[in-house]
Amino acid sequence: MQSYKESFIEYLQIEKNASPLTVKHYSRDLDEFIAFLSGEGVTIESCEYSVVRVFLSKQHEANYSRRTVSRKISSLRSFFRFLEREDVMKHNPFVNVTLPKEDSPIPDFFYEEEMEKLFTVSDLNTTLGQRNQALIELLYGTGVRVSECVKMEVGDIDFGLNTVLVHGKGRKDRYVPMGQFASNALTAYINQGRMELASKKTETSQQLFLNAKGGPLTADGIRLILKKLVEKASLTIDIHPHKLRHSFATHLLNEGADLRAVQELLGHEHLSSTQIYTHVTKDRLRNVYMNSHPRANKR
Template identity: 50%
Template sequence: MDNVKALSEFKEYMQIEKNYSSLTVLHYTKDIESFFQFMKEQGIVNLAKAEYFDARLFVSKLFDESYKRSSISRKISSLRSFYAYLMREGKVEQNPFQMLALPKKEKRLPSFFYEVEMEKLLQSQFDDGPIGQRDQLLLELLYSTGIRISEAESLKLENIDFSVGTILVYGKGKKERYIPFGSYARDLLRIYINDGRQQLLQKGKKNHSFLFVNFRGGPLTARGMRDILNKIMDQAAMHAHIHPHMLRHTFATHMLNNGADLRSVQELLGHSNLSSTQVYTHVTKEHLRKTYQSFHPRA
């Protein structure tokens, strides 16, 4: 069986029957061609002669060449689909990639701010006007409660209970949870609600109960919040990109670093499974490891 012809027919199948995009077809083609090169190196005469052992050897070679796990997984999937097509067309009798396990994805540790970095952000200069009040509150609330940006976007005045110092948050799946806020957030909330927020509403001649308001008086969107956080980063002269989830990661990491138990942090974050929260223990361990290597004389 001619490899080039088989690939050409498969590309036609992807374009016409599967309606794949040109970019997807290109990725499939490159993945399959890399296996063709491997076959040539190994003396495998045609696609029908490749076996499970050959597929495993191909993957081992990819690991040796330092391919990312995600790239290896994609190549396996591409070749699995290619061989499934060839089997359907009666051109091969087996799919050597069918039983091949996909490599586990690399677990990336969440990025966060160290306490000194977070303090520098919180000490940024904010003007006393309504926009400055709002921006300072947004930063403080995201860090001090660990809420998601979508939860901050939907936060309303009736969700804030000053008597016990908690906010009611509607998380994923409309699940409710109460989160305490500290004295810094309490002071900023009172100032903003009684002053800055009122000014923004009057300016836009709007009337609604959303906590965060844009300069036109309407509810502040998640995109608007991201722009605000990036502006704060620029003003603090911190040359890094910030995304709202970094503040959530920072909240969890600082809680655990200062002795909070995992179950409490899980509840505050609104995680259904403890495994979602446990990633932050890896962050704290990495922090301890770096501290040890930096300061212990025999590290």
């Protein structure tokens, strides 16, 4: 069973270019399912829909969220689809399994006043302060994912056009414009702070953001930096990199940006992924309606 899993993980990494987080989740889901099959005395090749139903019933008994169960179904469906392609299976036992309907949580975002505080706490006279300012300006100014941010190289920044080349999911690249604040912060960091950080390493790194030792900055490193910035700004709020992405999209829509334009900027394949942000723009839409429709407000 493990050999099938290893081949599938290799397929995800090489052919599908899946993110490390996706690979981690898929690997964990497969380990759980393989352990379940072993306990039931069932091999992967003999797995049928009836076995899958027993597995799913155990998931519900364990009170997993609908979101978690949906992810596991997607992971295992993809795994068996891969086995079909490799002629290991003739039929995918997950093909007729429907995903449980998920709630659509409202994205967590910063208010503009909170963002302004975060932009004032970095010491721009220090190398790390310049890096942190460039990091937060880029994340908020472009809405890139943290996984896209850590892969970004110096050459991906075009200061002439003020655009960023973003290497998205599934090898899908896109160009995202950046504002003057992000451009200025990145210029200062690349010309000063980054050069000092890079000098701490003998080998040359093209990665845009470096850690205090001059090595590539990781996703966990970005999360730690943001947490410290929030603490320094005395904000009693939770922080995660995706919150800046949520804020980017929400603030654009609140100012009247087109939903499809925001979809392109975020790199969403489906418009439905972008529509979650419309929940937080209803007040603006209501104001537009009340002020514009001739029968909305009787004078």
